[in-house]
Amino acid sequence: MPLGDDLDSRIRAASMAWLRQRCTPEDPVVRRDELLGFQFEGRTFPLIDNQLGIRKPQGLTAALSILTTYTSDGARAPYEDAVGEDGLLRYKFQGNPGHYTNVGLRRAHELGVPLMWFFGVQQGLYLPFFPVWIVAVDERLSQVAVALDEAQRHLSVDGPVSLIERRYSERITRQRLHQPVFRQRVIQAYETSCAMCRLRHRSLLDAAHIIPDRDVRGVPAISNGLALCKIHHAAYDQNILGIRPDYTIEVRADILQEIDGPMLKHGLQEMNNVPLVLPRCRADRPAPELVEERYERFRSAG
Known part of the structure; x- marks a missing residue:
């Protein structure tokens, strides 16, 4: 199978097309075994890592997906991935900043490629968000900023953000991620x-x-x-x-x-x-x- 940019674009397109068909309003969540068993061009091509939160497959240019594991309300704050002053969500590096998965997030930022974010709503059950983009890398805090839609992609994350821009971005984050995740966690419970x-x-x-x-x-x-x-x-x-x-x-x-x-x-x-x-x-x-x-x-x- 050819590697490089061609494989990268094909797998991203195929996996997101499958998610659009698989996740309906009546059944919007996807099981862990489905993500691990995803079939691409005649072979199993997992969309998530079996142990890590960042999926950077061999042969792909950049990270393919990120994952937030489900934990009960008592185990952590409702959203561990914090919202920055620009209204964008942050996703933490995992372990050594030089680990290949974290390098994969940096490459996703450099290339502007779309990723998938799988948010745990119950053990082994995820609500997918796609496409999302890495729009900034904060090496000091070992984290990246994630845009949930095109409007957030064009926010300035390197300089000051106006109050109107911040509130608009926070509303997108609340409507596109926080409210759907809350809904699915409650309905599953x-x-x-x-x-x-x-x-x-x-x-x-x-x-x-x-x-x-x-x-x-x-x-x-x-x-x-x-x-x-x-x-x-x-x-x-x-x-x-x-x-x-x-x-x-x-x-x-x-x-x-x-x-x-x-x-x-x-x-x-x-x-x-x-x-x-x-x-x-x-x-x-x-x-x-x-x-x-x-x-x-x-x-x-x-």
């Missing part, structure tokens, strides 16, 4: 099921914040999230129903007195005093102090 009504259609499920994300305490952590269908998410946000500290649903008193069609009766009123279905992993369950704080807000709103 609740086994693709509404915590209130058990609806299992992924496309109709949301990751609801217990403490809203506009609040300083509204962190994108599973323990601050609930998998809810769209109607119960809206009802929760509008304080039509709340969740008691014992994880039982409470419907607002005036809603219980209303007379309307079957949706009100079966979709809302019959949820009163129904217990939430909680994640099996205790670390993923709603934080009691957050549930209690949100319940008090619900009671005050009523």
Whole structure:
């Protein structure tokens, strides 16, 4: 098989085309074994390294992909890869800065080639982001800056960034990575099921914040999230129903007195005093102090 730039461009094009077909709105995540077993031109060509976070295949000019391993909320901050003052995410070098994988990241920056970023949402399960680009290398802090789209690629990372540019870039990072990762981590923790009504259609499920994300305490952590269908998410946000500290649903008193069609009766009123279905992993369950704080807000709103 010929090596060099031709192989480099072919594998990047083929792998991203496969991801576009494989990852649908109904099933947007990909398993580790699928990434390790990717087939390219008649042979197995892993898209991730079996042990390292950076994949730099032999024969390719630059790194092909980067990976962020899933860890529970209690083990680290929700996003270990920090956002810089320019609103761009940083990805740390791994080990010795001179290691061939880190050299591969530098080459990706020099050549401007697209990469894939696989973000862990559960053990062995990843949400892919592609194409992404390495737009700066910070040797002092042993890290690179990653652009999630074309708009971020054109930001100035070597000089001062205006407040408008920074806020715009931060919004892209939040919308393109933080919110999708939070959504998938929450939905996976609740086994693709509404915590209130058990609806299992992924496309109709949301990751609801217990403490809203506009609040300083509204962190994108599973323990601050609930998998809810769209109607119960809206009802929760509008304080039509709340969740008691014992994880039982409470419907607002005036809603219980209303007379309307079957949706009100079966979709809302019959949820009163129904217990939430909680994640099996205790670390993923709603934080009691957050549930209690949100319940008090619900009671005050009523």
